[in-house]
Amino acid sequence: MNLFKILSDLEQVDPEVMGRLNSRRDAFASLGNIAKKFALASAPIAIGSVFNKALAQSGSSVNDVLNYALLLERLEEAFYVQALAAPTLAANLTSGSAARNAIQKIKDNETAHVQLLASALGSAAAPAPRGFDFGNAFATYNSFLTFAQAFEDLGVRAYKGQAGALKGAPNNLLQTALQIHSVEARHAAHIRMMRRAAAGGGVQQFGWITNKAANGAPEPIYGGGNPVADHPAEDNVSQGGVNLTSLGYTAAEVSEAFDEPLDRGTVTTLATPYVRA
Amino acid sequence: MATQQHHTGPEETSVGNRLVQPIDRRLFLRYSGLTACATGLLLAGCDDDDDDDMATDAVKLGSGDIGVLNYAYALEQLEAAFYAQVVATPYSGITTDERTIMQAIAKHEAVHRDFFKAALANNAIKGLTPDFSKVNFNDRTSVLTTARTFEDLGVAAYNGAGPLLQSTAFLTLAGKIVSVEARHAAMIRDLISNGSFANDVVNAQGLDQALPVADVLAAAQPFIKDKIDGSQVGR
Numbered sequence: 018m019n020l021f022k023i024l025s026d027l028e029q030v031d032p033e034v035m036g037r038l039n040s041r042r043d044a045f046a047s048l049g050n051i052a053k054k055f056a057l058a059s060a061p062i063a064i065g066s067v068f069n070k071a072l073a074q075s076g077s078s079v080n081d082v083l084n085y086a087l088l089l090e091r092l093e094e095a096f097y098v099q100a101l102a103a104p105t106l107a108a109n110l111t112s113g114s115a116a117r118n119a120i121q122k123i124k125d126n127e128t129a130h131v132q133l134l135a136s137a138l139g140s141a142a143a144p145a146p147r148g149f150d151f152g153n154a155f156a157t158y159n160s161f162l163t164f165a166q167a168f169e170d171l172g173v174r175a176y177k178g179q180a181g182a183l184k185g186a187p188n189n190l191l192q193t194a195l196q197i198h199s200v201e202a203r204h205a206a207h208i209r210m211m212r213r214a215a216a217g218g219g220v221q222q223f224g225w226i227t228n229k230a231a232n233g234a235p236e237p238i239y240g241g242g243n244p245v246a247d248h249p250a251e252d253n254v255s256q257g258g259v260n261l262t263s264l265g266y267t268a269a270e271v272s273e274a275f276d277e278p279l280d281r282g283t284v285t286t287l288a289t290p291y292v293r294a
Numbered sequence: 295m296a297t298q299q300h301h302t303g304p305e306e307t308s309v310g311n312r313l314v315q316p317i318d319r320r321l322f323l324r325y326s327g328l329t330a331c332a333t334g335l336l337l338a339g340c341d342d343d344d345d346d347d348m349a350t351d352a353v354k355l356g357s358g359d360i361g362v363l364n365y366a367y368a369l370e371q372l373e374a375a376f377y378a379q380v381v382a383t384p385y386s387g388i389t390t391d392e393r394t395i396m397q398a399i400a401k402h403e404a405v406h407r408d409f410f411k412a413a414l415a416n417n418a419i420k421g422l423t424p425d426f427s428k429v430n431f432n433d434r435t436s437v438l439t440t441a442r443t444f445e446d447l448g449v450a451a452y453n454g455a456g457p458l459l460q461s462t463a464f465l466t467l468a469g470k471i472v473s474v475e476a477r478h479a480a481m482i483r484d485l486i487s488n489g490s491f492a493n494d495v496v497n498a499q500g501l502d503q504a505l506p507v508a509d510v511l512a513a514a515q516p517f518i519k520d521k522i523d524g525s526q527v528g529r
Contacts, residue, residue, distance in 0.1 A: 119489050126492060129500030177469045181462040195453045195472065196501035200492060202476035203502070207491040210484060223395060224481040225402070225474060257413045257467055264408045266401065273398065274405040275470040 079186045082179045084143040085281055086194070087134040089175055092288055093168055094131050095149040097124035100165075103155040109215075110158075116211065123165075123204050130197055137190075147293040162212045167234035169205035170226065171287060174238075174279035176201060178248065202276070225273045228252040235287065242283040251277050352523035353419050359464050361527035362455050364419045365507060366468065367410035369451055372517055373444050374403040375424040380441075385434045392485060399441075399478050406471055423519040438486050445479035446495050446503065447513055448472075453504035458528030476502065 097120055100106055110117040135142045154164040176198035183191040206224030212232070213220045222232050229239040229252040242248025249255075254262050254271040261271040355364040377400035384393060411418050430436035452472035459465045480491035495503050505513075507524045515522060 115489050119491075122489070122492060126496060126500040129498065133499050133501075173473050177466070177473065180456065180465050180469045184457075184459075184462060184465060189457060191457045192453060192504050193501065195456045195469070196504050198469070199449045199453060199472055199476035199502040200496055200500055202473035203480035203492045203496070205473075206477035206480035207484060207489075210481065218391070223398060224477040225398070256409055256470070257463070259409065259412050261405055261409055264405070264412065266405050266408075270398075270401040271405055274402040274409075274474055276473040277470060278466060 079183065079190065080138060080141045082182050082194075083134055083138050083190075084141070085285075086176065086179070086197070087131065087138065087142060088146070088292070089172055089284070089288060090127055090130040090134060091145055092149055092291060093172060094124065094127040096151060096154070096164070096168055096291075097121075097127060099149075099151060100155055100161055103161075105155050106158055106161055108158075119207060119211065120165075123207070126200055126204065130200075133193075133197075137193075149291050150293055151291055158215060159212075162208060162215060163233045165208045166205065166212060166232070167238050169201055169208050170234070171238050171279070171284060172201040173198065173205055173276055174242075175281075175284045177276060178242070178278035178280050178284070180278075226251045226276065227269050228272050237283070237287055242278070242280040244280075247278070248280050248283070249277050253277055352521040353422065354523045355419060355527050356417065357526035357529050359459055359461050359528075360414070360417045361524070361529070362458050362468075363410060363414055363464065364417070365455060365511075365524055365527045366452065366471070367407065367414060367418060368422060368518075368522060369444075369448055369510070369514060370403055370406040370410055371422050372424055372514060373448060374400070374407040375422075376426065376429075376440065376444060376517075377403050379426060379429075379431055380437055383431045385437045386432055387434060395481060395485070399481075402474060402478070406474075420520075422522075425517055425519045428516070435486075438482060441482045442479065442486060443513070445475055445482050447505075447510060448475040449479055449495075450503035450505040451507075451510040453502060454506050454510065455528065458507075 101110060101117070101120060101124060110120060151164065153160065155161050176194055179194065180191065180198075183194050185191075209222055209224050213222060220232060222230065226239060229236075229250045231239050239251040241250040252268065252272045253275065254260060254268050256275055261274075262268055266274075353368075355361045355368065377396060380396050381400045384396070388396070426440075429440050449472060452468050452475065456465055456468055456472075459468065479495070483490045483493065507527045511522050511524045
């Protein structure tokens with residue numbers, strides 16, 4: 018834990034933070050106590066509550082972002098827990114099968130994410146919802162995989178949309194979020210290939226998103242967010258002001274090469290139907 | 295003595311102009327401070343590593359955000375060149391799906407490479423010369439394990455470099471690319487061994503790798519003939 022780095026990060030976000038503490042020594046003492054508390058925990062991230070207000074930026078405090086991520090991770094975890102237990106999927110997710118092992122591995126990753134985020138939030142962690150209701154998602158193996166693809170791709174977009182809000186947060190929280198984000202993308206790719214395999218190659222997709230093809234998943238997951246200029250649909254071909262089709266690539270190729278962020282409001286709207294508050 | 299590397303704030307560059315990222319005044323002052331450090335005007339408090347023994351003809355990635363973008367550009371050049379070769383000389387026994395996957399990834403990496411080149415404009419490093427002499431392009435295992443190295447390394451590089459970026463616009467752009475690299479990594483891993491999409495690179499906390507610039511460049515250097523100097527990236 019690099020205290021100097023954290024302090025300089027904090028000052029970058031909020032130059033007045035030091036004024037709210039009695040002294041620089043106070044800040045070190047507070048951070049030191051937090052470091053001790055977290056020293057035995059394996060979590061690489063620890064948030065000093067004294068700084069949470071200081072870190073609020075663009076109406077999106079770090080805790081809010083982490084609680085938002087925690088809810089999505091809880092949703093994903095519950096989805097796979099229910100899938101692994103669903104009698105309707107037992108014939109496909111047989112013990113020792115590649116499919117079950119993959120789903121178990123993804124579920125374990127989601128559980129780890131839940132624990133990591135919950136421990137980072139500590140007492141600031143929002144209570145878990147009453148439960149999650151995925152309707153008829155587990156009716157068939159194909160519907161299960163389609164939902165899984167939807168949740169993983171949505172997760173990738175959701176994390177991507179929050180990177181800016183975590184910039185400058187202490188304890189390299191941004192990097193931790195990025196490290197979760199790329200794991201969700203690995204999941205998304207594998208689930209997509211599981212769908213392709215289950216359809217005997219009949220699903221015309223690979224591990225990435227071509228244009229904004231939902232392939233049976235809810236289309237808004239691949240659509241534009243709010244504001245759309247910052248959260249374009251997945252078929253966006255313009256990056257950093259450069260229309261990349263002008264470089265000689267097809268729109269499909271360009272869209273596949275970039276995943277797009279999605280805003281919290283849109284993600285929350287898409288996830289809410291499955292949450293029992 | 296610190297390397298005489300002029301630090302260019304993104305707002306002064308064509309990338310910055312295109313991305314239109316307003317820079318907070320406080321951040322701008324920090325940039326100025328960094329510039330002073332980089333140019334050796336202020337010695338106290340600057341912790342730049344000096345690399346006196348770096349070959350003088352090394353390709354300098356540059357400093358600040360430009361350095362990070364050139365770092366990504368260098369890696370994308372490497373990946374694009376590798377997959378272009380895979381597509382040109384497919385390994386023996388390649389399946390239809392595998393060929394489709396390799397062709398698609400080759401396109402994605404070429405798009406990434408050309409995007410960085412266009413965005414960096416006159417700040418871009420030169421085209422690098424790859425060295426794939428250790429890769430047997432006729433052998434599936436050799437090709438796929440090299441691909442796995444590149445993809446996992448790319449993910450770890452972007453994850454490690456994200457926090458170095460000052461510009462939120464650049465951070466978002468890097469995020470748009472890293473998840474595609476992670477999708478590639480998962481698919482290549484599954485081609486090697488189905489179900490290994492998130493194996494050893496994902497730790498018990500469910501976190502992917504994140505590596506510092508120096509570690510990534512050390513791993514990539516054997517595949518690049520030009521000597522790469524990333525000592526000022528993100529500084």
